[in-house]
Amino acid sequence: MKFIRHSVDVYSSEARQLAYRLLEFMARGAGAEPASLRAVFEGQTQGMRVNYYPPCRQQADRVLGLTAHTDACGLTLLRQKNYDVQGLQVKKDGKWFAVKAREGAFIVNVGDVLEIMSNGKFKSVEHRAVIHPTKQRISVALFQHPCGDMVVGPLPEFMKGDKVRYRSTNYQDYLKQFYTAKLDGRMHLERLKLEQ
Numbered sequence: 001m002k003f004i005r006h007s008v009d010v011y012s013s014e015a016r017q018l019a020y021r022l023l024e025f026m027a028r029g030a031g032a033e034p035a036s037l038r039a040v041f042e043g044q045t046q047g048m049r050v051n052y053y054p055p056c057r058q059q060a061d062r063v064l065g066l067t068a069h070t071d072a073c074g075l076t077l078l079r080q081k082n083y084d085v086q087g088l089q090v091k092k093d094g095k096w097f098a099v100k101a102r103e104g105a106f107i108v109n110v111g112d113v114l115e116i117m118s119n120g121k122f123k124s125v126e127h128r129a130v131i132h133p134t135k136q137r138i139s140v141a142l143f144q145h146p147c148g149d150m151v152v153g154p155l156p157e158f159m160k161g162d163k164v165r166y167r168s169t170n171y172q173d174y175l176k177q178f179y180t181a182k183l184d185g186r187m188h189l190e191r192l193k194l195e196q
Contacts, residue, residue, distance in 0.1 A: 012046055016046055019046075023041060037114070045148070051137075051140075053138075065128075066128055072111060074145065081138040081139065085135045088101070089130060091127070110122045116154065151168050151169070
């Protein structure tokens with residue numbers, strides 16, 4: 001058990017550093033100070049979830065492993081053990097597309113918090129998991145969260161001449177609403193959008 005705990009600690013620590021670097025690059029790419037996004041997540045909670053999707057030989061096309069949703073965090077790093085088994089899908093322009101995992105690579109999802117803080121410059125990705133008829137799929141997701149009592153709203157460095165597009169909300173309240181309601185596509189995030 002000690003070995004497993006040590007492995008998980010090292011893995012999550014290294015992945016956290018990767019997430020920080022990605023946040024810096026994203027901020028720089030949007031014309032903001034690189035440290036602006038990293039500062040929000042640095043030293044805060046990182047969640048981990050291991051997902052197991054067993055095969056479903058009968059009617060696999062009618063079974064979902066996880067219904068359509070966005071992630072309530074800032075950034076998600078997803079690593080798939082058996083990369084040759086497709087199961088993750090993302091929604092774009094009303095259609096679902098399979099995500100092809102690459103060996104040894106992370107799939108990176110923008111979460112709701114990052115969409116709100118960037119005033120919509122980065123979009124939280126709606127995604128779901130489908131079941132394969134003959135193969136199991138295992139993935140590990142790491143979620144980067146801001147401080148629990150933080151008020152999440154558009155950051156000034158992402159506003160530059162734009163209108164505010166999202167209402168601010170206490171992150172703890174947002175999480176409560178997210179986890180007490182059913183997974184429902186982008187609906188949790190859409191409720192915070194302001195009329196334009």
